[in-house]
Amino acid sequence: MRSRPPPRRWPFLGRPKGASFGARPGERPEVSGFGQVAVIGAGWAGLACAVELAAAGRPVVVFEASRRLGGRARSVELDGRLVDNGQHLLVGAYAETLRLIGRTGADPAQLFWRLPLRLDYPGAFRLRLPELPPPWHLAAGLLAAESASLRDKLSAALFMQRLKLDGFRLRRDTTVAAWLDAHRQHGAIRRFLWEPLCLAALNTAPQRASAQIFANVLRDSLGGPRGATDLLLQRSDLGRIFPEHAAHYLTEKGSEIRCAHRVRDLQRQGNGWQVDGRQVDQVVLAVAPQHVPALLVSRPAHEPLLRQIADYDYEPIATVYLAYPEAVRLPFPMLGLTGPLGQWVFDRSSQGGPAGLLAFVLSAEGGWETLTDDELAATLHAELCAALGPLPPPRWQRSIRERRATFRCRPDLPRPGCETAERGLWLAGDYTCSEYPATIEGAVRSGVAAARAVLAGK
Structure with a gap:
């Protein structure tokens, strides 16, 4: 499949406040009618949800408070230079992310350099995974790791084998640091492999991070198929990886995207909902957990959810x-x-x-x-x-x-799914993908889950 080149200038790269796009010239830019879904938030979770809904023929309107799409993984301009608002790394295990990118008509092979996993700390440690079938690629990579003792290498290989035999399930959750101590993971392998992977994937120090969530990450990466560990290095800024293609796809499907529109009012109306006075059938809140209370604080049915989120660090x-x-x-x-x-x-x-x-x-x-x-x-x-x-x-x-x-991805952190206490109101966002930490893949999976719940008519 060939990658569809995006337009030279997308509206969301500098849209006037309150503007929208996706309508034909001269028409009021609305996609109203039976079955319309409002997606509040145009990060990767919201865009994934909108793309999945549009692919199923559901009309969608997306509201985004920022002038740019992409949320925490978007392009920004600094002193005339187009960069990312944060450096992100994708890996081959991001199956849903790659599928959604392909769904928009883009070709992931044209958007990423795919390289075998290599962790290189100059003068201190190096690990490369050869192109061998699993689990031999990991075993060979560990045994050939530079600046690590043979004892540490064998211990790490046995650690992964025990994890696999246990189905990557822990008897009880604990911190990554305590878990590694219990399995006698020490030395260079711990310092340069397990702990950095934990910090990068969970954005939480090993002394505080959930061992079970980290085990899930290891299951789908080092414990997964050969290509799951590959590094996917983007060939361009993040905006051109998914947000631009998603916006193009959505407008082609007749959906609407309203940038620089912060939703202030969410009300139940008959069998549907009103979003800032606009009638829709269902609503997906695809915003960060700290922004959820502002939209639901006046709705008593959601008090348990709000208490749960209030406990987040x-x-x-x-x-x-x-x-x-x-x-x-x-x-x-x-x-x-x-x-x-x-x-x-x-x-x-x-x-x-x-x-x-x-x-x-x-x-x-x-x-x-x-x-x-x-x-x-x-x-x-x-x-x-x-x-x-x-x-x-x-x-x-x-x-x-x-x-x-x-x-903060701490042990036994309670996390909601996509369903809420009110019919037709759904959640999306990495914090709702209970098996994953706060990653792009977790965000995309949450958006897909919310879209499928909408389509199932739950």
Whole structure:
């Protein structure tokens, strides 16, 4: 299937407040009528839900408070440069994400570089998975890992084998740190494989993260089919990976997208709903959990849900962009850092960005939060030099910090599904996908689940 090239300029990349698109010239841009579904929120969960509904022939109207689609995984402009609001990494296990991208008419093979998993900490640790059938690819990769003892390698292989025999189910949930201690996972494998994967996938430190959710991640990645562990490096900014194609697909199907429209009023009306006075059949709330109370606080039936969400804690994420001279390249598109602050650094030139632009990712709370942007950039530059050798100073730097980027994925965290206490009102968002942490795949799966519930007429 060939990828459909998106238009040169999409309306949501800078839409006037309250504007919409998707109607024919001269017509009022509405898709009203029997069966219409309102999707509130146009992140990846909301867009996945809308695409799945539109594919089934249901009319959809999408409301988005921002002028841009994509939520926490979208394109932004910084000083004339188009970058992502956060560096995201997709893997081959993201089956629903890849399916939804294909549903819009795009070709994932044209949007991503697919590379075998490689974790490279220069001078400290390296693990590569060869192109062998599972589970031999993981066994061979672990045994060949550099700077790890044979004892740690064998222990890690046995750990994965026991997990598989147990169906990746724990008898009781606990923290990842306690779980790894119980299974005697120590040394370089723990420091450079298990703990960084936990932090990257759950955006929660191992001392606080849910071991069961991390086991689910291992089940679908390292414990999955051969391609599940592949790194999917985007060839362009996030907006062109899914949001633009989703918007194109939805407008072709006659759906409407209203950007820069923050929904203020949600009311039950007869057998349907009113969204800011607009009559619809059903509603999907595809917003972050911290934004749900504003829409449901006046509806007593949802008090248990609101109490559950009120107990959530949140973790930050920072992406620091440093623009070096064009000749600066990383030896691999993604490298791990061993300094006190740095976690991962990505070469954006291998992902459709300008030459010399590097993106540093800092997940979960830590000492980096106390530093100014200039101090953080200087520290990360020094850590990169320690890993690769002397580098010229960056010409430009910008930081994007999200204080409440994801929910803290702690053990036994109660999470709602897509169904609510009122008929015709549904939830979508990564926090509703109970088996997954706050990832793009979790968001997409939640949107698909909500859409299928709508279509089932529950």
